[in-house]
Amino acid sequence: MVWPAVRLAVWLAVWLAGRTLRRHPGSALGALVTLVVAAAMVSAFWFVIDSAERARPPVERYAGVPLVVGTGGVAGAIPPELVAAVKELPEVGAAVPEITFPVGPGAGGHGWSSARLTPFRLVAGRPPRAAGEVVVDTTTPETDVGDRVTVEPVGVGDQVKVEAAGVVRSHRVVGVAAAAGPWRHQRALFFTDDHAAALAGRGTGVDALGVYPRPGVGMAALEAVVGRAVAPYAGGGVRIATGAARALEEGNGLATGSLNAPWFLLGTTVLVATGMVAAALGLSVRRRGRELAVLRAIGAYPRQLRRMLLAEGLILAAVATAGGVPLGALAAPVIADRLRDFGTLGTAFELTYRPQPALWTLAFTVAVALAASLMAGARTSRIRPGDALGEAPQEGRRIGRGRLLTGLALAAVATVLSALQLGQVTDFGGQVGTLLAQFLMFALVVAAAGLVAPWAVLAAGRLVRGAVGRVSRVGGFLATANVLFNHRRFAGAVGAITLGVTLAGVVTGTQSFYDWRAAARAAGEITAGHVLLSDTGLSPELLRDGAVGLRAMPVTMDGRTTDATVVTGDVTRALGLPVRGRPLNDLREGEVALRESLAARTGAAPGTRVRIRFPGSREPATYTVAAVYRDTSELASLLFPGLDGTAAHLAGGPYLRIYTHGEAAHPAALTRQEYVGHKALENAGRNRVLPYVAVLIALFSLVAAVNGLCLALFDRGREFVGMRRLGMGRGQVTRMACWESVLTVVPVLVLALAATVWTVLVCAASEPGGLAALVSFIPFGWLAPLGAGAILAALAGSVLAVRAAMRDERQALL
Numbered sequence: 154m155v156w157p158a159v160r161l162a163v164w165l166a167v168w169l170a171g172r173t174l175r176r177h178p179g180s181a182l183g184a185l186v187t188l189v190v191a192a193a194m195v196s197a198f199w200f201v202i203d204s205a206e207r208a209r210p211p212v213e214r215y216a217g218v219p220l221v222v223g224t225g226g227v228a229g230a231i232p233p234e235l236v237a238a239v240k241e242l243p244e245v246g247a248a249v250p251e252i253t254f255p256v257g258p259g260a261g262g263h264g265w266s267s268a269r270l271t272p273f274r275l276v277a278g279r280p281p282r283a284a285g286e287v288v289v290d291t292t293t294p295e296t297d298v299g300d301r302v303t304v305e306p307v308g309v310g311d312q313v314k315v316e317a318a319g320v321v322r323s324h325r326v327v328g329v330a331a332a333a334g335p336w337r338h339q340r341a342l343f344f345t346d347d348h349a350a351a352l353a354g355r356g357t358g359v360d361a362l363g364v365y366p367r368p369g370v371g372m373a374a375l376e377a378v379v380g381r382a383v384a385p386y387a388g389g390g391v392r393i394a395t396g397a398a399r400a401l402e403e404g405n406g407l408a409t410g411s412l413n414a415p416w417f418l419l420g421t422t423v424l425v426a427t428g429m430v431a432a433a434l435g436l437s438v439r440r441r442g443r444e445l446a447v448l449r450a451i452g453a454y455p456r457q458l459r460r461m462l463l464a465e466g467l468i469l470a471a472v473a474t475a476g477g478v479p480l481g482a483l484a485a486p487v488i489a490d491r492l493r494d495f496g497t498l499g500t501a502f503e504l505t506y507r508p509q510p511a512l513w514t515l516a517f518t519v520a521v522a523l524a525a526s527l528m529a530g531a532r533t534s535r536i537r538p539g540d541a542l543g544e545a546p547q548e549g550r551r552i553g554r555g556r557l558l559t560g561l562a563l564a565a566v567a568t569v570l571s572a573l574q575l576g577q578v579t580d581f582g583g584q585v586g587t588l589l590a591q592f593l594m595f596a597l598v599v600a601a602a603g604l605v606a607p608w609a610v611l612a613a614g615r616l617v618r619g620a621v622g623r624v625s626r627v628g629g630f631l632a633t634a635n636v637l638f639n640h641r642r643f644a645g646a647v648g649a650i651t652l653g654v655t656l657a658g659v660v661t662g663t664q665s666f667y668d669w670r671a672a673a674r675a676a677g678e679i680t681a682g683h684v685l686l687s688d689t690g691l692s693p694e695l696l697r698d699g700a701v702g703l704r705a706m707p708v709t710m711d712g713r714t715t716d717a718t719v720v721t722g723d724v725t726r727a728l729g730l731p732v733r734g735r736p737l738n739d740l741r742e743g744e745v746a747l748r749e750s751l752a753a754r755t756g757a758a759p760g761t762r763v764r765i766r767f768p769g770s771r772e773p774a775t776y777t778v779a780a781v782y783r784d785t786s787e788l789a790s791l792l793f794p795g796l797d798g799t800a801a802h803l804a805g806g807p808y809l810r811i812y813t814h815g816e817a818a819h820p821a822a823l824t825r826q827e828y829v830g831h832k833a834l835e836n837a838g839r840n841r842v843l844p845y846v847a848v849l850i851a852l853f854s855l856v857a858a859v860n861g862l863c864l865a866l867f868d869r870g871r872e873f874v875g876m877r878r879l880g881m882g883r884g885q886v887t888r889m890a891c892w893e894s895v896l897t898v899v900p901v902l903v904l905a906l907a908a909t910v911w912t913v914l915v916c917a918a919s920e921p922g923g924l925a926a927l928v929s930f931i932p933f934g935w936l937a938p939l940g941a942g943a944i945l946a947a948l949a950g951s952v953l954a955v956r957a958a959m960r961d962e963r964q965a966l967l
Contacts, residue, residue: 184430184525185469190856191426192477192518194849197484198419199510201492205415205502210400213332214261214341218249218270218363220375222383223402224390227707228254229358230768232802235386236362244370244378251361253403254353254807255689256317256342262353264346268330270363273341278309278328281345287315288328288343315342317352318692318807319685319821354692358769358802361402389770390707414497414842415488421846423517425853431525459527466526470518477518478511495841560604567597571915595663595912599655602908606651606901610636613900621892627881628888635889636896649861651901653854654939658909660847661932664840665833666916669926672832675786676825681727681812683822686831690807693721695819701727702808705789709766709773715751717765717791727812728787734759734780740794744779751790752781765791767800774799786832844935851939859946862897866890866954873959883959890955894947902940909936 215221222239224230231250240248249267256262263271265280265288273290281288289307307313311326330343344352366375376395383391394402485504492498570590614636621629681701685691696702701722708717725738737746745765747757757763757778766773774797782788787810796804813822823831873886913930917923 184860185473187426187430187853187856187860188469188473188518188522189477189480190853191422191430191521192473192514193480193484194422195419195426195517196478196481196510196514197488198415198422199513200482200485200504200506201489201498202415202419203507203510204489204505205498207507208503208505209397212397212400212403214253214271214403215361215363215399216272218365218399219372219395220364220366220379221270221394221399221402222362222364222379223360223392223394224768225392225401226360226404227390227768228353228360229355229803229806230389231359231362231391232386232769233357233359235383235391235769236359238382239362239364239379242378242382244367244375245364246367246370247365249363249365250359251363252346252349252353252355253360254317254349254355256315256352257340257689260340260342262315262317262342262344262349264349265343266346267363268343271341272333273330273343274333275328276331278326281327281343281348284345284348284351285322285324286327286345287313287324288330289313289326290341291329291331315352316687316689318354318690319687319695319819320692322352354690354805354807356802356805385771386769388709388773389766390768414495415492417842418846418849421849425850427521427524430521462526463523466522467519470515470522473522474511474515474518478514481510481514482506491845495838556604557608560601563597563601563604567594567601570594570597571911594915595659598908598912599652599659602655602904603648603652606647606904609651609904610647610897610900613903614896617896621896625888625892627885629892632889632892632896635893647858647897647901649854649858650898650943651905653851653858654902654905654936654943655908656854657844657847657851657939658905658932658936659912661844661935662909662913662930663916664844665837665932666913666923666930668833668836668840669829669930670920670923671786671836672829673920673922675832676829678728678730678785678787679812679825679828680725680729681814681825683813683824684828685811685813685819685821686823687821690809691811691821692807693805695811696721696808697813699726699814701812703788703810703812704806705809706768706803708768708791710751710763710791711755713755715791716789717793718789719793719796721795721808724792726814728785730782730785730788732780732782734778737780737782737792740779740792742795742797743776744794745776746780746782746792747778748784748788748790749781750784752778757781767796767803769802770799772799786836844932848935848939855939855943855946858898858943859950862894862947863950863954866951867958870958873955877959886959887952887955890951891948894951895944898943898947902936902943906931906936 222231222235236248236250239245249270250264251267251270252262252264254262268288275288276291278288307326307329309326309329313324313326314321315324316322324344328343330341343349364375364379366372372395376393379393383393485506489498489502489504493502571594614633618633618637621633623629625632685695691702693702699722701720701724703724704719704721706717706719708715720737723738725736730737732746734746735744740746745763747755752758755763759778759780761778763776763778764773765776780792782792876886876889877883910931914924914927917927917930
């Protein structure tokens, strides 16, 4: 008897839920839309993460060799003695050194002898034999040929211009090579070995070593003997790779920790979506208070209402997953492209669609819907049969003044913090304290804007009441009256919009300011007139008299991995930095300078001895700390005046930056002011995740706000039909609802913009020269689409909601 009763109870709950959703679709439409958006975003991120975690990176450049000795992309890190040791192994049939250097977007230059490591074979022409000759692959487009710029493949005899290390040289195509297998993610140009070394600017070291076994030697034996030869260099980052691991040596794999950003975005989406779905379902249940009250009055138990709400949640979750997962599949490529731009995903990443992300999305949607239904159903247990029918919401009441006073108090505290910061009354305990005080001010501004938003709508309605009434005598007049009288009705929607847009504006605006400030401080440290930059590096031949060149490389200091800068020239002619110890231009062989933060972390000071190991070195070398310089983005954690015998194989190579005085004719040269803009963009590229998180939250907030506005219109079916009976046309009723949406959304967008302007003004005023760049800190590029989307969504939702509410005028009057 128990199971039939359970089945009957479940069937009754599902039947009631289905009848409710079918008869009153508007009550659940907002929750469904929120669930669909949540399912779409979650599934999109899950498709990307699942593809990245399960993908096998393609092996392209090293497809023609079974074993590769590499360093994970550190240029010139394999010393000649290791190359010679591997070649002398009796199990090795051939060991081919490889040099790789950038020669343009997505293209790499190589020596012709290393072409055997690749799947490329000549299909036309001959190999290069002189410095001005090149072999291109079949995917290489023709660029700058004569006065023409085309995208046609080049052929034998064409002239192509190749940029390597910041210098453009003309080469004649003497051959065309084609890949025997798939070749999608790289382009290859082959030069003579000597010319490739000159273009790359390498020292005696090479980038990788392709190893072939002698006939009859198996891969296990080859890997074992090469591994023993490489073992003394393992501490310098040298390693062997076979099979799919070869793709990591050519840069086709994902770096360690590269999926932290997608997982963070997914986690943020899950948290925000959970809150928004719970709010949407709770609002749906509150709007149906009279219906639930009637069910309680005729004898329904709270547990029966909870089961009905759970069944509704399951139905909504199933429908939302069915609609959200296809939308997520469409959004996944867009997200993948953005993550490629971030550098999180490599160019070799390929999106695949498997059923597991869809199943996880279904589980998430069901869990969130059930949790939200349980939270919403908890309210039904407090409804008693005797007073159930009194649950109808009251209109026309004002929001309590406690909310207004709280918002004003938070704004006052934010103003005091701003005044203390601008007046430099206190440093808040140092740089960290100042930063915390600024973040507290930002949080207070966002919270205050959300709390006072309803009164901003009220004040704006009173201000424009006459003008709106003259523009639209019926719809506009009634809309203004509704917004002013039923002020409470719009509070939830305006709060969500204000919080979302203000958060997005404050976060993106202050992030722009911090990017600018870091760039301005870096530019303030530069004493040179121009800075040379190039995506392909900078050739030593660009280092003219008095210029200073900087190179970067990873090292380990006392067992800790860090980064280092090797300087050529007098660094004090390029940068002006406070230094403790010997001047930076007086460093000698065997001495090193440390950044302040690294010195503080390790306890090193001028005179301290440290052990440093370079990439590809057998043993670490002992250095004396001669100076400690202020933290700067221009220099890495360690500074070397040059490389001695322990890292002679790394000597030479293209520079990361070159600082010059006087005129600079090179097209890559930037003035100090132009360099500020470049550094700002560079900083923004490293800090892209936080603004996207803020905008993601803003989007969910806008969905919740439009949901609240539309549900409020669904509940006014009687009011709309009554207006129709008094002679108003459908168009006038619709215009009234649209005016209400505009009068609700536009004032809070203006409030959000004002809060954003205030925060960036405080930031800009705290830095010399910041006010001149104030307008550039205001994120119009983010706020304009968010604001336009909010207005359009509110208008579209208003039109649809009014039409649905008046779908059956006779029933609405009952």
